Amino acid sequence: MGKEKMEKLLTLENLRTGDEGIIIKILGEGNFKKRLLEMGFIAGEKVKVEKYAPLKDPVEYMIKGYHVSLRHEEAAKILVEKV
Amino acid sequence: MKKVITVALAGNPNSGKTTIFNQLTGARQKVGNWPGVTVEKKEGKFFFNDYEIHLIDLPGIYSLSAYSIEEIVARDFILERKPDVVVDIVDASNLDRNLYLTVQLIELGVKLVLSLNMIDVAENRGYHINHNKLGELLGTPAIPTIGTKGDGLKELLEEIVKVKEGKESKLRSIPVPLGREIEEEILKVQQKIEKNSRLSKKYSPRWLSVKLLENDKDIIEKIRYSQYGDKILEQVEKSRNHIMSIYNEDPETIITEQRYGFIDGAVKESTHWTKKDRITLTDKIDKVLMNRILGFPIFFLFIWLLFQGTFTLGGPPMEWIASLVNWLSHIVEIHMAESLLKDLIIKGVLGGVGGVLIFLPNILLLFLGISILEDTGYMARAAFIMDRVMHAIGLHGKSFIPLIMGFGCNVPAILATRTLENKRDRILTILINPLMSCSARLPVYVLFAGAFFKKNAGNVIFSIYMIGIILAIIMGQIFKKTLFKGESAPFVMELPPYRVPTIKSTFIHMWERGSIYLKKMGGIILVFSIIIWFLGAFPTNGGISFKYKDELKKIDKVYENKIEEAKKLKSQKSTQIIKNLIKEKEEKKKAIEKKIKLYQKEHSYIGRIGKAIVPIIKPLGFNWQMGVALVTGFVAKEVVVSTLGVLFQAEEESLKNALAKSGMTPLVAYAFMVFVLIYIPCLATVVAIYKESSIYWALFTVSYTLVLAWIVSFLVYRVGYLFL
Numbered sequence: 001m002g003k004e005k006m007e008k009l010l011t012l013e014n015l016r017t018g019d020e021g022i023i024i025k026i027l028g029e030g031n032f033k034k035r036l037l038e039m040g041f042i043a044g045e046k047v048k049v050e051k052y053a054p055l056k057d058p059v060e061y062m063i064k065g066y067h068v069s070l071r072h073e074e075a076a077k078i079l080v081e082k083v
Numbered sequence: 084m085k086k087v088i089t090v091a092l093a094g095n096p097n098s099g100k101t102t103i104f105n106q107l108t109g110a111r112q113k114v115g116n117w118p119g120v121t122v123e124k125k126e127g128k129f130f131f132n133d134y135e136i137h138l139i140d141l142p143g144i145y146s147l148s149a150y151s152i153e154e155i156v157a158r159d160f161i162l163e164r165k166p167d168v169v170v171d172i173v174d175a176s177n178l179d180r181n182l183y184l185t186v187q188l189i190e191l192g193v194k195l196v197l198s199l200n201m202i203d204v205a206e207n208r209g210y211h212i213n214h215n216k217l218g219e220l221l222g223t224p225a226i227p228t229i230g231t232k233g234d235g236l237k238e239l240l241e242e243i244v245k246v247k248e249g250k251e252s253k254l255r256s257i258p259v260p261l262g263r264e265i266e267e268e269i270l271k272v273q274q275k276i277e278k279n280s281r282l283s284k285k286y287s288p289r290w291l292s293v294k295l296l297e298n299d300k301d302i303i304e305k306i307r308y309s310q311y312g313d314k315i316l317e318q319v320e321k322s323r324n325h326i327m328s329i330y331n332e333d334p335e336t337i338i339t340e341q342r343y344g345f346i347d348g349a350v351k352e353s354t355h356w357t358k359k360d361r362i363t364l365t366d367k368i369d370k371v372l373m374n375r376i377l378g379f380p381i382f383f384l385f386i387w388l389l390f391q392g393t394f395t396l397g398g399p400p401m402e403w404i405a406s407l408v409n410w411l412s413h414i415v416e417i418h419m420a421e422s423l424l425k426d427l428i429i430k431g432v433l434g435g436v437g438g439v440l441i442f443l444p445n446i447l448l449l450f451l452g453i454s455i456l457e458d459t460g461y462m463a464r465a466a467f468i469m470d471r472v473m474h475a476i477g478l479h480g481k482s483f484i485p486l487i488m489g490f491g492c493n494v495p496a497i498l499a500t501r502t503l504e505n506k507r508d509r510i511l512t513i514l515i516n517p518l519m520s521c522s523a524r525l526p527v528y529v530l531f532a533g534a535f536f537k538k539n540a541g542n543v544i545f546s547i548y549m550i551g552i553i554l555a556i557i558m559g560q561i562f563k564k565t566l567f568k569g570e571s572a573p574f575v576m577e578l579p580p581y582r583v584p585t586i587k588s589t590f591i592h593m594w595e596r597g598s599i600y601l602k603k604m605g606g607i608i609l610v611f612s613i614i615i616w617f618l619g620a621f622p623t624n625g626g627i628s629f630k631y632k633d634e635l636k637k638i639d640k641v642y643e644n645k646i647e648e649a650k651k652l653k654s655q656k657s658t659q660i661i662k663n664l665i666k667e668k669e670e671k672k673k674a675i676e677k678k679i680k681l682y683q684k685e686h687s688y689i690g691r692i693g694k695a696i697v698p699i700i701k702p703l704g705f706n707w708q709m710g711v712a713l714v715t716g717f718v719a720k721e722v723v724v725s726t727l728g729v730l731f732q733a734e735e736e737s738l739k740n741a742l743a744k745s746g747m748t749p750l751v752a753y754a755f756m757v758f759v760l761i762y763i764p765c766l767a768t769v770v771a772i773y774k775e776s777s778i779y780w781a782l783f784t785v786s787y788t789l790v791l792a793w794i795v796s797f798l799v800y801r802v803g804y805l806f807l
């Protein structure tokens with residue numbers, strides 16, 4: 001992967017309220033990755049940042065028309081491209 | 084003879100599974116656990132036309148990938164018990180994600196009927212689903228339903244019968260296409276599996292191949308020791324590497340993407356969307372409830388209401404139960420001659436039954452509240468708000484409610500840990516729950532703080548509560564790092580839309596919890612109560628009690644004579660004198676009865692145990708009376724107070740004085756309060772832990788709390804000694 005392309009890539013953790021991103025890849029492995037995939041976090045899917053919890057963690061996202069919350073440490077493992 | 088059809092209900096959490104189950108079976112349901120695990124199992128029976136339908140509610144799951152116990156339970160049931168028909172409850176307003184489970188059920192090759200539930204919600208959002216088309220595309224009949232109203236359930240049942248009888252033409256087992264590359268590898272693995280005829284007869288070879296390529300640990304273990312197991316796994320390894328080299332991604336990711344691709348296609352072809360996405364009611368409610376500033380105050384208001392609703396509203400019914408038991412005891416007292424059996428009935432049986440029933444009001448009220456919180460969808464929000472704080476101490480946002488409820492009573496609090504889906508989180512929350520100081524411990528603190536820290540009593544009691552919380556945090560960390568190390572469960576929590584719960588479901592849920600408690604725990608608690616009564620009543624020392632009985636008789640005689648004489652006086656004063664004499668007599672008798680009780684306590688098995696542990700508790704500054712009190716406190720911690728009352732021959736204010744004068748120092752008193760806070764939770768709590776986790780965790784809790792209580796009290800006593 002070229003350096004320029006790398007710089008454009010963000011993780012879901014970097015997105016702010018109202019931002020939308022397209023999922024590129026889930027980092028990590030095992031059960032964690034499997035669970036995210038099954039919940040619809042697959043490449044090409046659009047995710048929207050709905051809101052942060054009052055204490056900033058976790059964060060509520062909208063994907064495939066439903067709402068789901070992830071902690072920062074988990075959102076940091078999802079590579080996205082901002083739209 | 085009616086024909087029997089066994090039907091399993093599968094579906095995502097929050098898809099309305101419980102609602103439909105309740106609609107179909109009504110109150111005729113049996114609730115228990117799946118064998119060996121604490122996952123709830125519900126079964127019900129009912130008749131439909133010429134059929135007797137056995138309905139089994141599978142746990143709510145997102146997938147069939149052996150990721151959690153719930154998924155393993157559901158999968159094993161379908162695979163091993165082979166129900167006639169599986170009904171998949173799908174939330175039609177959240178079709179894509181719900182169909183993921185459907186696709187996996189199709190892969191399993193079961194006879195499937197889809198219930199497109201919440202069709203009303205979907206319509207309101209502007210999703211119009213052509214259910215016939217969707218059914219055709221998926222190869223499984225689909226029936227629109229509204230669980231809360233019961234709409235479509237008759238059609239659903241008719242469809243079940245049709246499928247069972249093999250009369251449904253829509254049901255075709257079309258394999259979900261997973262892409263050319265993957266299909267090729269599936270075929271290769273499948274060929275190896277088919278060599279093992281036993282295996283391929285029992286399970287669908289295609290399904291096994293897919294699972295193996297997905298690196299499903301559970302299936303790999305199943306295959307490993309079967310015939311040709313190593314050959315099969317060798318091929319799997321080769322295929323996985325091959326797929327990896329083509330896609331530069333692991334096969335499970337590719338397969339998941341393919342499944343979602345298939346779903347996408349089917350949904351696009353069968354639904355159309357009219358309205359624009361407007362702001363939903365849920366969004367509006369969330370604006371307030373999840374508000375950055377208002378979120379916490381509202382949350383704490385709800386928790387406060389839940390707590391008060393459980394424990395304050397629960398107070399009067401608990402008193403009714405207590406008076407009912409007292410009344411029954413009184414009747415036995417009057418109508419039975421003095422004997423050991425009478426003692427057993429009053430103290431052992433009635434006392435035990437009272438000890439079981441006393442928890443019921445709290446349990447029912449707490450679960451009424453919890454089921455409202457869950458069914459409305461607020462529970463997930465509560466976890467969302469609290470997760471930051473709870474995660475900092477190694478727990479889950481949903482641990483908060485059970486922990487807070489522990490301050491009222493640990494028994495319902497431990498039952499409330501069922502709201503935690505993840506087993507580790509659940510057990511961790513159970514283990515530290517007893518450190519939340521329940522209300523039964525308060526009388527002990529009040530007694531000791533009142534006797535030794537008159538002015539600072541309030542602060543001292545507060546500090547005890549704080550010690551409990553701090554210890555819970557420390558122990559939580561220790562357990563997390565020792566007992567539960569390794570990969571921690573990801574926090575992927577769905578936030579469902581707000582819904583109005585139905586009264587029926589709420590009350591069924593509440594009643595279920597209450598009846599489970601009575602059935603599963605009541606008996607054990609009762610048996611232990613009787614054993615403890617036995618340990619307190621035996622060995623009886625006939626000699627000594629006869630001696631006292633003689634004394635009682637003597638007193639009666641002496642006063643009888645005195646009263647007779649007073650009557651002879653015939654003066655105006657005589658009635659007054661007689662009154663005084665009677666009073667005197669009663670007091671003397673009472674004093675002797677107290678002595679009998681003291682003797683009994685001291686010389687019973689419990690008293691002996693209490694005395695035997697003196698060497699262990701001596702380093703903490705405790706005397707034998709405290710030892711005996713602690714042993715009796717196992718039934719319920721407030722019993723510590725009444726035992727001390729017997730041992731010091733005093734009550735309330737005079738007990739405080741007696742304690743203060745007994746040579747005990749304030750430091751020892753404080754160490755004792757700390758010990759009472761930490762050591763073994765009461766009998767009912769231990770039974771609750773046993774039933775909600777396992778006997779091992781119950782025994783572990785007993786041991787760790789004992790050791791911890793000793794260490795902390797020792798530190799308090801020794802370190803305090805240096806400073807005071």
Ligand SMILES: Nc1nc2c(ncn2[C@@H]2O[C@H](COP(=O)(O)OP(=O)(O)OP(=O)(O)O)[C@@H](O)[C@H]2O)c(=O)[nH]1
Pocket residue numbers: 094095096097098099100101102103142143200201202203204228229230231232458459582583584585588
């Ligand atoms: N509008 C509407 N609401 C429904 C329907 N079916 C169920 N509900 C509501 O949806 C909520 C969740 O339903 P449950 O039956 O508890 O869902 P579940 O699948 O058993 O969920 P878990 O207990 O988490 O597994 C409740 O508040 C129900 O009243 C429906 O068809 N339409």
